[in-house]
Amino acid sequence: MKLSYQVVDLPLKHTFTIAHQSRDVQDSLIVKLEDAGFFGLGEATSNPYYGVTVQRMTDSLDSFRDVVENGKWDHPSELWELGRQHFAQDAFAQCALDMAAWDLYAKQRGQKLYEVLGLNPKDIPISNFTIGIDSVEKMVAKMKEVDWPIYKIKLGTDHDLEIVRALRKETDAKFRIDANCAWTAEQAIRNSEELAKLGVEFMEQPLPRESWEEMKEVFQHSKLPVMADESCMVESDVTKCHGLFHAINVKLVKAGGITPGLRMIQEAKNLGMKTMVGCMTESSVGISAIAHLAPLLDYVDMDGALLLAHDPAEGVVVKTDGVTFPDRAGIGAILK
Numbered sequence: 001m002k003l004s005y006q007v008v009d010l011p012l013k014h015t016f017t018i019a020h021q022s023r024d025v026q027d028s029l030i031v032k033l034e035d036a037g038f039f040g041l042g043e044a045t046s047n048p049y050y051g052v053t054v055q056r057m058t059d060s061l062d063s064f065r066d067v068v069e070n071g072k073w074d075h076p077s078e079l080w081e082l083g084r085q086h087f088a089q090d091a092f093a094q095c096a097l098d099m100a101a102w103d104l105y106a107k108q109r110g111q112k113l114y115e116v117l118g119l120n121p122k123d124i125p126i127s128n129f130t131i132g133i134d135s136v137e138k139m140v141a142k143m144k145e146v147d148w149p150i151y152k153i154k155l156g157t158d159h160d161l162e163i164v165r166a167l168r169k170e171t172d173a174k175f176r177i178d179a180n181c182a183w184t185a186e187q188a189i190r191n192s193e194e195l196a197k198l199g200v201e202f203m204e205q206p207l208p209r210e211s212w213e214e215m216k217e218v219f220q221h222s223k224l225p226v227m228a229d230e231s232c233m234v235e236s237d238v239t240k241c242h243g244l245f246h247a248i249n250v251k252l253v254k255a256g257g258i259t260p261g262l263r264m265i266q267e268a269k270n271l272g273m274k275t276m277v278g279c280m281t282e283s284s285v286g287i288s289a290i291a292h293l294a295p296l297l298d299y300v301d302m303d304g305a306l307l308l309a310h311d312p313a314e315g316v317v318v319k320t321d322g323v324t325f326p327d328r329a330g331i332g333a334i335l336k
Helices: 054-062 065-070 076-082 091-108 136-145 160-168 185-197 212-221 237-241 258-270 284-296
Strands: 002-018 021-035 038-045 129-131 150-154 174-178 200-204 226-228 247-251 274-278 299-301 317-319 322-324
Touching: 002 054, 002 065, 021 054, 021 091, 038 091, 038 284, 054 065, 054 091, 065 076, 076 091, 076 258, 091 258, 091 284, 129 136, 136 160, 150 160, 160 174, 160 185, 185 200, 185 212, 212 226, 237 247, 237 258, 247 258, 258 274, 258 284, 274 284, 284 299
Parallel strands: 129 150, 150 174, 174 200, 200 226, 226 247, 247 274, 274 299
Antiparallel strands: 002 021, 021 038, 317 322
16 A cells, blocks of 8 residues: 655636635645556545645545555445544544545546445536625626526625626526635524525534524524534534534545535535535546535536636546546546
8 A cells, every 4th residue: 555645726717706815726635546457546635724724634645555555444434443543633534535535446446436435427417606795796706607507706895795696697507605714693593584685505514513502593484494514513413403503514534534524415415405525626626526425415606617727637527417427437537
């Protein structure tokens, strides 16, 4: 077993802005596991909001190298458990490693990942396409640039309703909105009334992560379903979100990879909550992994590679009517 990695810069087609950050280039770490002629790829992007840098991830992986290369593990979940304590504060690095382990595991068995997981690719929901915060005019232009059946609209400005009204005039597509922790409970409830009239499907993370008491009020009075994102980062958050959110958005990088992501999805289902897996502007490596989990989901946000000006990898192709999987085992991603 050999562990290696490379850092890649992912230039974006447009400046991507959400309520708490903007970026033109996304740094990403691609991890590679090689064993007996097979290789697996995994990915995690850096994120200043969560204090995650590429250097931090590589340091974590280097100090865990001996366990990866010489430890006793066969299944990806066994490697994840070996790293539970080591990566307790570095879920992003563990995600890239876990994803590579699953890719390798599936390839060694000559199967696509969804086959290993016993899933049917015909059951995949359509991905949304994200419109980042900008001037109203530029957000309208971005939407017109990509004709898509579902748009996720990033909000968190002092003119959020104006943005959605302007976009609605241009399309009959389904809307989802994501405030990325920017609103108060009063704003969320008030905005939900107008957003419901504008054909919005649900609101994602309207309040700050730890606003548990305020979310009770939003959950009770919102005219729209609410989905947790920042409030549901790791496995222990799922039960906290029950009764406060109607759905959860699992980000594999925040959770620590596919292994805990699968458990979070199942726990949410057991609690009667809807599920989504979202991306963090990954290349086709990370997006391909998400696609293989999509048959489990009610919603999916895997447009990351579509937002890039240059993708260093190729894998699944996300389209307006679904996903095309390459005829390759594992997650199906390769570096160009």
